[in-house]
Amino acid sequence: MMDSFSNLFNGLSVALQVQNILYCFGGALIGTLIGVLPGLGPVATIAILLPVTFYLPPVAALVMLAGIYYGAQYGGSTTAILVNLPGESSSIVTCLDGYQMARSGRAGPALGIAALSSLYAGVITVFVMTIFATGLSEMAMHFGAAEYFSLMVLGLVAAVIMAQGSVISALAMVFLGLLLSLIGTDVSSGVQRMTFGMFDLSDGIDFVPLAMGLFAVAEIIKNLAEPEDRIVLKGKIGRLLPNWDDVRRSAPAATRGTILGSFLGLLPGGGPTLGSFAAYTLEKRLSKTPEKFGTGMVEGVAGPEAANNSSAQTSFIPLLTLGIPSNPTMAMMAGAMLIHGIQPGPDVMTKNPDIFWGLIASMLLGNVMLVIINLPLIGVWVSLLKIPYRLFYPAILVFCCIGAYSVNSNPFDIVVMIVFGFVGYAFMKWKAEPAPLILAFILGPLIEEYFRRAMLLSQGNPTTFISRPISFSLLLVSAALIGFTLLSFFRRMQRKEASA
Amino acid sequence: MLNIGVKCLAICLAMGVSYAAMADEWVPDKPIKLIVPYPAGGTSDMIARLIAPDLGAALGQPIVVENKTGGGGVSGTEAIIGADANGYTIGIVASSFASSVHLVPNLPFDPINDAQPLTMVTRVGVALIANPDFEAKTIGDLLAMAKAEPGTLAYGSAGNGLSGHFAGEAMKLSAGIDLIHVPYRGGAPGLNDVIAGQIPMMFNVISSVLTSVQAGKVRPLAVTSATRSAVMPDVPTLAEAGILDAEIYEWYGLIAPAGLPSEATARLHAELVKVLQKPEFSDRLADLGIEVVANAPEEFGAFIASEVDRFGALIKSANITLE
Numbered sequence: 006m007m008d009s010f011s012n013l014f015n016g017l018s019v020a021l022q023v024q025n026i027l028y029c030f031g032g033a034l035i036g037t038l039i040g041v042l043p044g045l046g047p048v049a050t051i052a053i054l055l056p057v058t059f060y061l062p063p064v065a066a067l068v069m070l071a072g073i074y075y076g077a078q079y080g081g082s083t084t085a086i087l088v089n090l091p092g093e094s095s096s097i098v099t100c101l102d103g104y105q106m107a108r109s110g111r112a113g114p115a116l117g118i119a120a121l122s123s124l125y126a127g128v129i130t131v132f133v134m135t136i137f138a139t140g141l142s143e144m145a146m147h148f149g150a151a152e153y154f155s156l157m158v159l160g161l162v163a164a165v166i167m168a169q170g171s172v173i174s175a176l177a178m179v180f181l182g183l184l185l186s187l188i189g190t191d192v193s194s195g196v197q198r199m200t201f202g203m204f205d206l207s208d209g210i211d212f213v214p215l216a217m218g219l220f221a222v223a224e225i226i227k228n229l230a231e232p233e234d235r236i237v238l239k240g241k242i243g244r245l246l247p248n249w250d251d252v253r254r255s256a257p258a259a260t261r262g263t264i265l266g267s268f269l270g271l272l273p274g275g276g277p278t279l280g281s282f283a284a285y286t287l288e289k290r291l292s293k294t295p296e297k298f299g300t301g302m303v304e305g306v307a308g309p310e311a312a313n314n315s316s317a318q319t320s321f322i323p324l325l326t327l328g329i330p331s332n333p334t335m336a337m338m339a340g341a342m343l344i345h346g347i348q349p350g351p352d353v354m355t356k357n358p359d360i361f362w363g364l365i366a367s368m369l370l371g372n373v374m375l376v377i378i379n380l381p382l383i384g385v386w387v388s389l390l391k392i393p394y395r396l397f398y399p400a401i402l403v404f405c406c407i408g409a410y411s412v413n414s415n416p417f418d419i420v421v422m423i424v425f426g427f428v429g430y431a432f433m434k435w436k437a438e439p440a441p442l443i444l445a446f447i448l449g450p451l452i453e454e455y456f457r458r459a460m461l462l463s464q465g466n467p468t469t470f471i472s473r474p475i476s477f478s479l480l481l482v483s484a485a486l487i488g489f490t491l492l493s494f495f496r497r498m499q500r501k502e503a504s505a
Numbered sequence: 506m507l508n509i510g511v512k513c514l515a516i517c518l519a520m521g522v523s524y525a526a527m528a529d530e531w532v533p534d535k536p537i538k539l540i541v542p543y544p545a546g547g548t549s550d551m552i553a554r555l556i557a558p559d560l561g562a563a564l565g566q567p568i569v570v571e572n573k574t575g576g577g578g579v580s581g582t583e584a585i586i587g588a589d590a591n592g593y594t595i596g597i598v599a600s601s602f603a604s605s606v607h608l609v610p611n612l613p614f615d616p617i618n619d620a621q622p623l624t625m626v627t628r629v630g631v632a633l634i635a636n637p638d639f640e641a642k643t644i645g646d647l648l649a650m651a652k653a654e655p656g657t658l659a660y661g662s663a664g665n666g667l668s669g670h671f672a673g674e675a676m677k678l679s680a681g682i683d684l685i686h687v688p689y690r691g692g693a694p695g696l697n698d699v700i701a702g703q704i705p706m707m708f709n710v711i712s713s714v715l716t717s718v719q720a721g722k723v724r725p726l727a728v729t730s731a732t733r734s735a736v737m738p739d740v741p742t743l744a745e746a747g748i749l750d751a752e753i754y755e756w757y758g759l760i761a762p763a764g765l766p767s768e769a770t771a772r773l774h775a776e777l778v779k780v781l782q783k784p785e786f787s788d789r790l791a792d793l794g795i796e797v798v799a800n801a802p803e804e805f806g807a808f809i810a811s812e813v814d815r816f817g818a819l820i821k822s823a824n825i826t827l828e
């Protein structure tokens with residue numbers, strides 16, 4: 006344990022290098038910007054910036070991308086409170102009480118509580134991560150091909166179950182993602198699959214243009230297709246510092262939010278959106294006056310805001326220690342690491358301790374920076390909300406094209422990006438969340454590789470997956486999750502029939 | 506009068522000299538593109554970026570390194586070979602340049618006739634390494650074990666159709682043993698599995714396993730180079746263990762499109778050799794067990810041709826396919 010903290014201290018010395026401070030600040034700034042602006046989310050932004058990070062040292066790249074992610078949690082709440090529009094999906098619940106506080110003339114304290122709860126959660130979570138990471142990473146060191154296979158299966162099952170929207174469409178997305186990931190040269194046998202004789206496809210579809218298309222280009226099309234509709238709260242924001250009563254009520258809520266959020270962030274399929282919803286529900290349930298929620302309860306801001314920030318941070322842990330991305334943003338981070346030739350997994354901590362601990366320690370700095378960016382500079386962000394969106398789009402699109410081309414210097418990637426931009430827009434119209442697709446795209450080839458390696462090593466004996474205890478337990482949990490989901494699905498069907 | 510005559514003579518001489526220099530020496534007048542068909546951060550990219558500044562300084566024009574990836578190196582190699590043969594496009598290729606002709610269907614280039622070899626840059630042997638707890642402590646033990654229980658022992662490699670895979674298959678053929686090949690996605694995950702004991706052994710290039718060998722995390726059983734490696738002098742070669750015809754290297758070389766004027770070939774080769782033989786370049790690689798070769802274009806060309814034949818035979822008899 007002491008080791009972990011001395012590592013964290015070393016990480017801090019990495020994070021405090023001038024270059025890394027600058028990139029951390031840049032990430033936090035961009036994160037706040039896109040958090041404030043509804044439309045482009047962190048996934049799309051990170052997708053757009055992936056090719057840029059290619060030219061940065063790996064630590065600076067990851068520090069910046071992480072800053073965007075948790076920075077967006079801060080920025081998102083500003084829009085939620087002032088405009089009653091969630092800047093990010095994770096700040097949907099902040100609209101409920103935050104906007105009501107703003108309407109009753111307490112916009113300042115609402116913004117203050119949101120930022121301070123996030124800071125509080127961010128700092129505590131860094132220490133939680135430090136403790137968990139070492140243990141998980143040591144455990145993963147003993148994983149063989151069979152254990153990894155079962156772990157990836159669990160990750161994929163969780164991706165389907167946790168997905169927003171219908172299970173059917175999530176399943177469809179998973180299978181589509183798996184199919185797309187099969188394109189290219191098979192690692193185990195070297196066979197070319199679904200390449201139609203095109204050399205451009207023989208290394209498979211690149212992750213960067215796929216993600217940029219599905220998330221960034223599709224978002225742009227969607228935003229252009231829908232009329233802009235934003236009414237920024239008129240009137241003064243007032244003083245930002247909450248009063249003593251606010252603090253007294255928020256502190257326990259933020260603590261509960263932090264604990265709940267950091268736990269939910271660790272789960273495969275978890276992340277800030279889940280964290281914030283769960284924290285809101287918890288606060289409402291614990292409150293003596295649950296009926297007042299939705300009318301401007303400060304606990305309803307503090308709890309979810311703490312939770313979304315802490316789960317944004319802890320969701321790095323499964324990626325960095327086990328190599329499984331638990332949500333699409335983490336899939337992007339995995340992509341960023343792979344660009345630099347770093348395979349996410351237990352090795353990151355031993356082989357690239359600078360990256361691992363530097364990244365975690367940078368979150369301490371980043372959270373402090375974010376409070377400064379968000380509170381005193383709130384006026385800047387409010388005025389940004391008045392800029393019409395159509396002015397941003399052409400620039401973003403051009404940037405996407407340059408980015409998609411620059412990774413491999415291959416124009417084919419631009420075509421891939423544009424095709425998936427339209428596909429992604431179609432998904433939005435069909436209300437099919439593309440998150441499971443991108444997770445399956447990352448996990449699919451790994452599942453296959455580990456499955457076949459485990460089979461080769463056991464000389465074709467499939468019982469290797471259940472005779473090894475860790476692998477067996479992981480598969481058992483996956484089976485339980487599937488069983489539970491099916492059960493609740495059928496119950497709902499029955500209830501529907503009964504009521505019909 | 507005399508003065509003028511001397512001046513005239515001097516000018517004539519100077520012109521003559523510079524004329525001669527122009528005839529002998531190719532001088533580039535714009536930047537030269539060095540195409541790397543593999544992603545940034547890999548070995549070929551590292552070599553290209555190490556050479557580029559010094560080569561550029563020697564030629565008086567910047568060398569622009571461009572990663573053109575895709576198709577397992579095929580797209581980038583195609584771009585090198587399809588460029589104008591004027592000396593302004595060169596590229597780096599790896600061992601797979603010779604073997605891919607037998608492995609990739611409809612390969613869009615011919616490694617022998619479509620390229621003008623410049624020089625082989627480096628080569629490194631492959632090491633057979635095992636987990637320290639593995640019963641076979643020497644290559645002899647391993648051969649005996651493999652003969653006693655055919656088809657049960659597994660070895661890892663960095664991937665299908667790469668040097669480690671060829672080394673394993675060549676050893677199987679030559680020693681008449683049967684092992685299971687387990688390909689990994691790159692050398693590092695395979696090495697981890699050997700260290701963790703998930704797989705007993707693997708063939709991987711010496712430079713990639715050296716630190717783990719020195720730390721005692723894996724035990725080297727043999728190397729595939731013709732002579733023992735300077736960084737692991739105690740480790741026998743496969744030939745010493747009686748396994749012949751299994752000499753495998755992973756190599757990197759520079760090529761230009763075929764039809765490059767001979768003056769350009771000569772100049773590029775001459776400057777490359779000077780850069781490669783600089784001690785800061787060769788010593789740094791020698792510490793990793795990588796040998797700087799810097800041979801003549803003809804030798805490199807002959808080597809590529811012989812590798813194409815050798816791998817053709819090996820791929821056929823070991824029944825290695827990518828299809």
